[in-house]
Amino acid sequence: MDLDFLCFKKVCLNTRVVFSLYDRENYKKNFCSTIFLILFSKFRSFRIFNPRYFSSRFKALNITKKLLYFSNVSYSFSHSKNYSAVLVSSGDFHVSIDIEPNNRKISKYLSLYLSDYFADVKLSSIEIISILECLVKIGIIDSIIDSKGGLMSLNNINISSKNRTAFIKIQDKMFYSKFIVIDGFHACITSDNSDYLKNIIYVD
Amino acid sequence: MDIEFKTLVAETFEMNIDDVEDNFALDPEGNWDSIAHLSIISGIDHIYNVQIRGDDLVGCRNISDIYLLIKKNGS
Numbered sequence: 001m002d003l004d005f006l007c008f009k010k011v012c013l014n015t016r017v018v019f020s021l022y023d024r025e026n027y028k029k030n031f032c033s034t035i036f037l038i039l040f041s042k043f044r045s046f047r048i049f050n051p052r053y054f055s056s057r058f059k060a061l062n063i064t065k066k067l068l069y070f071s072n073v074s075y076s077f078s079h080s081k082n083y084s085a086v087l088v089s090s091g092d093f094h095v096s097i098d099i100e101p102n103n104r105k106i107s108k109y110l111s112l113y114l115s116d117y118f119a120d121v122k123l124s125s126i127e128i129i130s131i132l133e134c135l136v137k138i139g140i141i142d143s144i145i146d147s148k149g150g151l152m153s154l155n156n157i158n159i160s161s162k163n164r165t166a167f168i169k170i171q172d173k174m175f176y177s178k179f180i181v182i183d184g185f186h187a188c189i190t191s192d193n194s195d196y197l198k199n200i201i202y203v204d
Numbered sequence: 205m206d207i208e209f210k211t212l213v214a215e216t217f218e219m220n221i222d223d224v225e226d227n228f229a230l231d232p233e234g235n236w237d238s239i240a241h242l243s244i245i246s247g248i249d250h251i252y253n254v255q256i257r258g259d260d261l262v263g264c265r266n267i268s269d270i271y272l273l274i275k276k277n278g279s
Contacts, residue, residue: 106243150255
């Protein structure tokens with residue numbers, strides 16, 4: 001066992017949420033030799049033959065090996081341009097991640113739509129979008145897009161924020177989002193357990 | 205393709221309106237992500253009062269396909 005591994009293990013045993021953001025261009029792995037590892041793991045996916053989904057699942061597999069947690073693992077993935085983010089945590093709770101480039105601009109019509117519901121919220125439009133994307137991944141809302149056409153009404157979602165943490169109330173349930181800026185991206189991590197968001201560590 | 209639609213495309217994909225061509229490709233692995241979907245749907249709703257379905261947008265390969273959807277759903 002190398003020193004890095006021991007340090008990583010020590011840190012992870014004292015925390016709960018680990019995430020990694022990486023450029024897929026610099027993350028080329030032997031596809032054939034690792035595909036079976038993924039297919040027989042909890043990270044198997046119908047989209048595994050797509051390079052972006054393959055790399056994020058492989059990354060998640062490596063993180064869970066180092067975490068030494070093989071049961072009760074929660075995880076989430078986000079992909080943006082050439083980058084992928086992988087979030088893995090021990091514990092059986094809801095958690096999700098969304099990444100967006102820092103310089104991503106939101107169109108005026110989308111901003112108008114958001115301001116109809118969240119005009120008083122002290123978060124940027126991109127941060128609110130990230131929260132909504134996370135809520136979709138968690139499954140508390142089905143989609144931001146209405147299946148009948150247009151965008152969904154967001155009247156039932158209440159968002160407030162303090163110290164870069166957002167508090168979301170929806171259907172009498174509370175969710176919490178934390179924002180992290182890293183490598184030209186901002187990452188939004190959302191969970192129904194606020195304690196876990198206090199112990200996020202980043203790994204390469 | 206009218207100027208309002210080209211303006212919406214330019215704003216959504218952060219490009220100059222003069223560079224918006226009818227066959228501008230939508231790449232699900234690149235520019236055609238969830239925020240682009242939301243921008244296009246909200247813009248079309250606001251400009252044309254037409255509600256586009258997400259499933260229909262996913263099938264679009266270029267911006268002409270989206271424009272046809274507007275015409276189809278608006279008529």
